[in-house]
Every structure is written in C-alpha cells, then in structure tokens.
Amino acid sequence: MIDNYLELKGVSKSFPGFKLGNISLSLPKGYIMGLVGPNGAGKTTTIQLILNMLEKDTGEILVFGKDNMKNENAIKQDIGVVFDSIFYVDSWTIKDTEKAVSIFYEEWSHDVFNEMVKRFNLPQGKKVGEFSRGMQMKLMLACAFSHNAKLLILDEPTSGLDPVIRDEFLEILQEYIKDGERSVLFSTHITTDLERVADYITIINQGKLVYTGSMEDLMGSYRLIKGRVRDLTVELEKSIIGLRKTDMGFEGLIDAKEATKYKNCVLDTATIDDIVIRISKGGANQ
Amino acid sequence: MNGFIKMAKLDFATMKSQFWAYLSLVAIIVLFWTMGSSVVLLCTSGAWFTALMAINIFAIQEKNGLDRLYGSVSVKLKEIVLGHMFLCF
Numbered sequence: 001m002i003d004n005y006l007e008l009k010g011v012s013k014s015f016p017g018f019k020l021g022n023i024s025l026s027l028p029k030g031y032i033m034g035l036v037g038p039n040g041a042g043k044t045t046t047i048q049l050i051l052n053m054l055e056k057d058t059g060e061i062l063v064f065g066k067d068n069m070k071n072e073n074a075i076k077q078d079i080g081v082v083f084d085s086i087f088y089v090d091s092w093t094i095k096d097t098e099k100a101v102s103i104f105y106e107e108w109s110h111d112v113f114n115e116m117v118k119r120f121n122l123p124q125g126k127k128v129g130e131f132s133r134g135m136q137m138k139l140m141l142a143c144a145f146s147h148n149a150k151l152l153i154l155d156e157p158t159s160g161l162d163p164v165i166r167d168e169f170l171e172i173l174q175e176y177i178k179d180g181e182r183s184v185l186f187s188t189h190i191t192t193d194l195e196r197v198a199d200y201i202t203i204i205n206q207g208k209l210v211y212t213g214s215m216e217d218l219m220g221s222y223r224l225i226k227g228r229v230r231d232l233t234v235e236l237e238k239s240i241i242g243l244r245k246t247d248m249g250f251e252g253l254i255d256a257k258e259a260t261k262y263k264n265c266v267l268d269t270a271t272i273d274d275i276v277i278r279i280s281k282g283g284a285n286q
Numbered sequence: 287m288n289g290f291i292k293m294a295k296l297d298f299a300t301m302k303s304q305f306w307a308y309l310s311l312v313a314i315i316v317l318f319w320t321m322g323s324s325v326v327l328l329c330t331s332g333a334w335f336t337a338l339m340a341i342n343i344f345a346i347q348e349k350n351g352l353d354r355l356y357g358s359v360s361v362k363l364k365e366i367v368l369g370h371m372f373l374c375f
Contacts, residue, residue, distance in 0.1 A: 053357035073289070073360040081358035087351045091303035100299040103292050104359040 002065040005029050005151050005183040006050065011059030013049055020045050020207040023059070027151075027200060030180035032173060034194035034215075035187040036272065037204035038280045043187040046204065047155050050185075051081065063151065077106060080144025084156040086136040090129025094122055097139065098146075105147035116142035134165040141172065152176065152184045158193050166190075170197050191272035201272065205280050224274050225254045227265035236262055242278025253278035289361040293369025300346055301373065304339060311335055343373055 006027040013020045020042040027033045035043050048054040050061055052072050061068040063075045088097050094117055102108040117124070120138035122131075131139065137157055144152055152173075158166045173184055174197055188194060194201060194215075201218055203210040211218055225240065228249045237243060240252035253275060259267050270278075315332045319325070347353065356366050 048357070051357050053354075073362070076358065076360035079358070081354075083351075083354050085351065087354040087358070089300050089303070089346060089350050089352070092299070096299060096302065100296050101355075101359070103295055104361065 003028055004062070005064055006033075006185060007060075007062040007065075008046070008050070009060040009062075011046075011049060011061060012057045013045060013054060014057055018042070018045075018207060020049075020204075021209075023204070023209050025202045025209070025212040027183050027185055029183055030177060031199040032177060032184040032186055032197050033200040033202060034191075034198035034272075035185060035202050035204065036189060036191055036194065036276055037210075038189065038276070040206075041204045041280075042207045043204060044155055045207075047153055047185070047187060050153065051076075051079070077147070078150040080141075080147070080149030080152045082137065082140040082144060082152070082154045082157045084159055085133075086128060086131075086140060088128050088139070090127060092128045093126065094124055094128075094139065097128060097143065101143050102146070107148045109146055109148065112148075113142055113146035116145055133160050134162070137161065137165070137169065141169075145176070150182050152182065154184065154186045154188075156188055157186070158188055158190055166193060173197055189276075191276060194272055203276060203279065205276075210279050211275075218272070218275065219269070221256055222253050222270045222275055222278075223256050223259040224251070224268040224270045225259065225262065225265050226251045226268065227262070231262075231264045236265075242281040244281075289365035290368045290372070293361055293365050294372045297343055297369050297373040300352065301340075301343060303346075304342055307339060308336075311339065340373055343370060 004026045006025070008023050008025045011020070011023045018040075023042075023046060025033070035046065037043050045054065049056050050063065050068060052068050055069075063071075064078060066075060068075060088100070092100065098110070098113050102110070102113075116138075120135075120142060122135055122139055122142070128136065128139065140157075158169060161169065170193060173186070176182055177184060186194070186198065198215055200213065201215050202212040203218075211221075222241075226249060229245065229247075232245070232250050239258055240250075240254055243250060243252040253270055254262075254267075311332065315328050319328055361369075
C-alpha cells in the first residue's frame with residue numbers, strides 16, 4: 001500500500017538566472033498540502049517538474065510510488081490538474097470540452113461530469129472564453145473530478161477569485177479528500193486559504209526549500225516578536241528573521257524555542273502570512 | 287487508444303471553430319473551377335491555403351495555453367508532434 005501519493009527527493013532544476021534547488025517533500029494519502037512562497041519562488045516550476053512538463057536536473061519524483069518519467073502515462077490517468085487560468089480552447093462549449101478531454105482518460109465518467117456541471121451551475125450553451133474566472137475554475141475542477149483523479153494538483157487556483165467563490169472552492173476541496181483516498185497539492189500565495197484547508201505545508205523562497213512538514217509544526221516553530229528599539233540587543237537582532245525596525249519599535253519572526261529568552265518583548269502567534277513574509281525578507285537570517 | 291490518435295482527435299476538436307473557413311475555401315475553389323480555371327492551379331492554390339490554415343493550430347495552442355493541457359494529459363511529446371503533423375498534412 002502506498003502511504004505517500006507524492007514524494008520529491010532532492011529535486012533540482014536550473015534556468016539562466018534561476019535555480020530551484022534540492023526540493024524534498026512528501027504528501028501522504030488523504031491530505032492537502034499547501035505549496036507557498038512569493039511570486040517567482042519556484043512553485044509553478046515544482047508543479048511542472050511533477051507533471052514532467054519540465055525535465056529535472058537531479059533528484060527523484062515519485063507519484064503514487066512510481067517514477068514520474070518512467071510511468072508518466074499511467075500516473076497522469078490519476079492526476080487532475082487545475083492551473084491559474086483555463087487551458088481549454090475558448091471557442092469550446094462544455095460539451096466540446098468534455099468530448100476533447102474525455103478521450104485521454106480510461107475512467108472518465110460522463111455522469112459525474114454532468115453532475116458536476118449541474119452542481120457548479122455551468123451554462124451549457126456558452127463558450128468557455130465567455131465564462132467568468134470562477135466558472136472556468138469550476139470547469140477545470142469538473143474535468144479533474146470526472147476521471148476519478150486520486151491526486152489533484154492546483155497551481156494558484158484561487159488567485160483572482162472573489163471571497164465567495166474561494167470559500168466554495170475550499171469547501172469542494174475538503175469534500176474531495178473526505179474519503180481519505182485522495183490528496184491535493186495546492187500552490188497559492190493566498191495563505192489564509194491554506195490555514196483553512198491544509199494539513200501539510202511546503203514553503204519555497206527563491207528556489208530553496210524553507211520548510212516542509214505539518215501545518216501544526218510550522219505554526220509552533222515560530223513566534224512573532226515585537227518590542228521597543230532599546231530592547232533590541234545584538235544577540236536578538238541576529239536571531240530575528242525578517243526584522244523590521246521603525247522609530248516606534250521593531251517586529252520580526254523568532255524561533256519558538258528562543259522566544260522565552262526575551263522577556264521584555266511581546267510574543268504573538270505567527271500566521272502563515274507572517275512566516276512567509278518574514279522568511280522572504282529575512283534572507284541571511286534564516 | 288493510441289496517444290497519437292487521441293492527439294489527432296484533440297487537434298480536430300481544437301480546429302472545430304475553423305470549420306467554416308475551410309468550407310469557404312472549398313466553396314471558392316469550386317467557384318473558380320466552374321469559371322474554368324485550370325485544375326493544376328486550383329489544386330496548387332487550394333493546397334497552399336489549406337496548409338496555411340492548418341498551421342492555425344499553433345496560434346490557437348499559443349492563445350489558449352494548450353501546452354498546459356498537453357502537459358496534464360497522458361500523452362508523450364512524440365505523440366503531440368505526430369498529432370500536429372497529421373493535422374497539417
């Protein structure tokens with residue numbers, strides 16, 4: 001039995017001016033993993049490497065326990081993909097889209113597709129290019145669900161969606177993994193979405209892996225520290241990640257283990273946003 | 287089903303919106319033929335325009351980001367290329 005639906009071991013890819021280096025992560029069956037990082041961090045590159053749309057330089061990528069290059073065709077039968085913008089021909093209708101996409105999947109279910117289209121209220125007669133962004137996203141999801149995908153890979157699906165549609169989208173994801181047999185890899189920079197649905201999180205910054213593990217561990221690893229400038233010692237300054245100093249005081253992120261050392265400062269729980277922002281700004285302090 | 291056949295089918299679906307343009311081309315060729323143009327000239331110009339229109343697949347692919355669709359489905363790069371070539375020729 002496969003425990004991890006997705007495993008990356010020391011994956012690297014170099015481009016002129018950018019290097020995605022030594023990325024390792026594991027996504028167990030039945031969970032949602034958030035892939036976060038600022039724009040240009042390497043999230044989409046990581047997804048493209050998983051889908052074998054780009055060839056890795058080094059490392060190993062296992063999907064459902066199989067090598068993603070050697071078993072590409074078999075693996076992709078069980079993967080559903082949703083990108084940040086639609087990748088169907090804009091002149092297609094829903095019927096055309098089903099006809100074109102279904103030929104690639106052995107387990108395509110016309111009934112499930114129709115049920116999803118009805119559930120998402122997608123207009124039958126309209127062309128895909130005339131759909132709103134929310135509708136386009138739902139159509140990609142309907143296609144992903146209709147071939148009984150075990151692993152859903154989402155590349156910034158909620159960017160540009162209004163809060164109502166985003167909320168609905170997150171509910172759909174939670175429902176999708178309910179049976180414990182499916183997993184989701186969800187790349188985003190809207191971290192509040194992840195706080196709601198993600199069990200695991202991977203943070204990438206400037207092509208480097210910053211953190212991968214459970215959400216609980218991440219939230220417990222860091223504290224937000226605030227204080228007056230006069231309380232900022234050299235030792236404290238060195239240990240703060242993403243330090244921001246103003247006339248009023250300072251603010252930054254600190255390792256939770258070291259937090260108790262600084263009694264004059266205010267310590268707060270850090271959100272994923274705090275962690276990603278501070279780590280992105282932190283540079284050498286990491 | 288072979289990946290190449292699947293790709294050819296996808297390419298035909300992609301070019302569906304161009305169907306009327308192809309039909310117009312046939313109508314124009316028939317019109318010139320009824321007006322007494324030479325068969326060789328009609329075949330040459332017909333083949334030329336058909337080839338020009340067939341490469342529209344690449345424009346549609348670029349415009350709609352179909353690379354990502356090809357990357358997400360279970361076909362090999364070789365089959366994608368063969369499918370395109372089949373459509374063009």
